Amino acid sequence: MGNLHITIQVPPALYIKNPDTSALGRKIIKGAIELIDRLGFENFTFKKLGEYIKVPESSIYRYFKNKHLLLFYLINWYWNWLDYKVYLSTINIENPDKKLENILNLVLGDIDEDRVFSHINEKALSKIIPSESVKVFYNKQIEEEKKQGFFEGYKSLIKRISGVILEINPAYPFPQLLSTTILEGINRERYYDEHLPSLIDKTTDQPLIDFYKHLIFNSLKQTK
Amino acid sequence: MGNLHITIQVPPALYIKNPDTSALGRKIIKGAIELIDRLGFENFTFKKLGEYIKVPESSIYRYFKNKHLLLFYLINWYWNWLDYKVYLSTINIENPDKKLENILNLVLGDIDEDRVFSHINEKALSKIIPSESVKVFYNKQIEEEKKQGFFEGYKSLIKRISGVILEINPAYPFPQLLSTTILEGINRERYYDEHLPSLIDKTTDQPLIDFYKHLIFNSLKQTK
Amino acid sequence: MGNLHITIQVPPALYIKNPDTSALGRKIIKGAIELIDRLGFENFTFKKLGEYIKVPESSIYRYFKNKHLLLFYLINWYWNWLDYKVYLSTINIENPDKKLENILNLVLGDIDEDRVFSHINEKALSKIIPSESVKVFYNKQIEEEKKQGFFEGYKSLIKRISGVILEINPAYPFPQLLSTTILEGINRERYYDEHLPSLIDKTTDQPLIDFYKHLIFNSLKQTK
Amino acid sequence: MGNLHITIQVPPALYIKNPDTSALGRKIIKGAIELIDRLGFENFTFKKLGEYIKVPESSIYRYFKNKHLLLFYLINWYWNWLDYKVYLSTINIENPDKKLENILNLVLGDIDEDRVFSHINEKALSKIIPSESVKVFYNKQIEEEKKQGFFEGYKSLIKRISGVILEINPAYPFPQLLSTTILEGINRERYYDEHLPSLIDKTTDQPLIDFYKHLIFNSLKQTK
DNA sequence: CATGAATGAGGCTTCATTCAT
C-alpha cells in the first residue's frame, strides 16, 4: 500500500494518552499483543508487560487506565482495521457476489504479512482476537461501554457486510444475523480447527471456506 | 419427570470430592451458580462464595481445586444435561425433521422451571452459560483439559445433533460445523438481543428462531 | 484492680476478627499503638506494622479492613475504657462536686501504669489520642460511621459527664457543650503545652487544671 | 471595603513562588480550596488538582513543594485574614465588652459573601478550616514548622483576642487558654452541630452563641 | 470430614517527584 499516512482511529475514551503518538506508546501496543498471545489475557498484567518491554509499570498507566481498556483498544483497533480492509476489498467492484467473495477471502484467509501500521503486527493481533474478543463482549460493564461508543467499530463492520448481503438479495430478512454468524463463526471454527479438530468435518479440502460459502449461497439464493 | 433417581455425570478429574454426594457439596454448586451470575466469573472467588453460602473458603477446596475447575464442572454438567434433554426430546420419534424441530425448540426456547436436579437451578445455570462457557474454551490450558476428557460432553452433544442432521440429509457435508454454528450462535445472539439489540434484525416476530430455521432448512434441502 | 475478667467492647463492625481473641490480634493492637505513636497515623501503614511486629501484612487484613478502621477501633476502645474509668471513679460517691473533681483528676492527671488490659498500653494509647482522634471525627465518611454506631462510646462518655454536671446544677443549660469543651480542650491544651507552650498562660503552677476548674466552677455556680 | 490594594501575607517559606503574584497561582489557590472541601485533604492530590483546574501537576510544583505546605498556606492565610478582621472589628471602639462581642459575632456568625480578596472564597475556606486545620497542628513535623514561623499568625490571633479579654478583666489569669478554648471550640461545635447534633444541647435558640457568652461572662466577671 | 487461622505472592494503582524542552 505504500506510505499513505493513514491512522486507524479508536474511541478516545479507551486510552488516557493516545499510544499512537509516542514511541513508548507504540512499544506498549506491540508488547501487549505479543504478551497477551503468549500468556492469555487472564495472566497478562501491566507489571509483566513492563518487564517484557523494559518499561516501568507506572509508565503504562499513563497510556491506559487498566488492562481491560488496553484489550478493548486492541480489539477496537482490529475491528476498525478490518472494516477498512473490507472497505478496500469491495471498492470499485460492481458485482455484489464478487464483493462478498472478497470479504470471505479476507476474513477466512491468512492475514498478509505486508504491514501498513508499523507498530502493530496485524497477524499476531488477529491471532489473539478469537480467544480474547469474547472477553470484551461478555462482561458485566457492557452497558457502560456501549454508552461510550466502544462497539461502534464492530457495528460498522457488521453493517458493511450486511450491506453487501442486501445488494445480493435485497429481500433477505437477516443480513446482520448472517454477518455476525459468519464473522464470529469463523473465529470459533478456526480455534476449534486448532484445538478441537474432531469437531470440524473433514469432508472437503477446505471445510471452513466451503461450509460458509455453502451456508451463504443457500441462504441468499432461496429467498430471491 | 418425577423422581427418577438419575444423576448427571461429569469427568471425575473435575472435582476432588463429588459435590453431588453431600449437602455441603450441593450448597457449593447452588451458591456458585448464583454468585457467578451476579458477579461474573472474573470477580467470582472462593472467598466470596464462602461468605455467600456461609461456609469457610477452605471447605470449598475440599471439593474443587480452583474456581476454573468449578466453572468447568458447571459447564460440563450443563452440556451433559442438555445432551440428556436432547436425547429425551428425540426418543421414539420417527420423523427426523420433527426431531430437529424439537431440538431447536429446546435450545431456542426457555428452560422450564420444572427442576429435576434439585440443587441445580437449570434456568440460572443456562443464564451464565453464554457468557462464561467461552472462558473454558478460550484458555491456554485447553490441551491439558482435552486429555482429561473435559470436552467429551460437548462433543457428545454436537455429535447427537449432527446425527439428526444426517438423518435429514445424509449427503450434507458439514453436520458438525452446522451444529456448532447453531448451538454457539444461539448463545451469542441471545446475548446480543439483550445487550446489543441493534445487531439483531427485527424483520420478523421471532428473528432468532426464524433465522436459524431458515438457515438450516436451506442448507439441508439444497444438497439433497 | 486485680484480674476481673472484664473486656472493653467496641462495635463489631470495626473489625473483621476481634483482635481480643487471639495472640496475633493482641500483637497487632500493641504494635499499632506503638507505631502510630512513632510515625503518626499518616505515615503508618499495615506494611510497616507487619514489618514492625514481624507478621505478614496480609495477616493484619484478617483483623482489620483498613488502617482507618484500626484507628477507629483504638479510639473506640479508649472512649469505652475512659467511660468505664469515669464510672468507677464516681461510683459510691454521694457528693456531685467530688464526683466532678474525680473525673477532672482522671482526665487531667497522668494515666497510671497499673495496666488491667494486658495487651493495651493505656498510657501509650492516651498519648496518641489527642493527635489522632480528630482524624476520625473530621472525615468525609462520618455519616456512614455514625449509622454503624462508631460514636456511641463517645456519646456515652459525654452523657456520663453531663449527668454529673446536672447533678451539681440541674438548671445549667449546656451540660454537653461543657463536657465536650473540657474533654476536647484538655486534649488540645496538653498538646499545646508540649508543642506550642507560648500559648499556655503560665500564671499558676498547674494552669491546665486551674483553668478548667475555674471555668467549670464559675459556669455552674452562676446559674444556680 | 472597596479596593484597598491590601494583601494578606503568609510566611514565604510556605511557598516556592508566591501564588498571589500570578493568574496561575491564584487559580491554584482557588481550585485547592474547592477541591479540599469536596474530597477532604487525605484524598486531595496535586494530580487531582491539576485535572480539576486543567493545569499540569508539574506546574503546581512551581508554587508549592507539597500538598501539606499548600494546606498550611491556606490555613495561615485564614489566620492572618481572621486576625485582620478581628483588628478591623475592634478598631476605634472604646468599650472592651463591645469589642469582645464584636469578635464573638465575627467568629460565631456567618462569613459574609462580600469578598475582598478576589481569588479566595473566604466562605469556602472557612468551611474547610475546622476539619483540616487540626491536620497541621497534629503532625510529626510541628517542631520544624514552628522554627519557620508557620504558627505566628495563629499566635497573633490568639494574642489579639487575649488582649481584649485582659482589657475586660486585667486580673483574669488564663486569657490565652480562654481564647483558644473559644476559637477551637467554635470550630468543633459547629462541626458537631452538623454531624453529631445529639451532642449539642438544644436548650436555647442559639445554643452555641449562648454557651460561649455564658462561659466568657461568668469566667471574666468572677475574678474581677 | 470440616474448619479456623495464617500467609506468600502478586495484582492494581497512585503518589510525589524529576527532567528535558
Place this chain on the structure above:
DNA sequence: GATGAATGAAGCCTCATTCAT
C-alpha cells in the same frame, strides 16, 4: 516560566492456598 513525559517507590488490598486441629 510553564509544561509534557516519564518513573521509582510505595500504598492498599486480594488471591489462592496450606496447615494444624
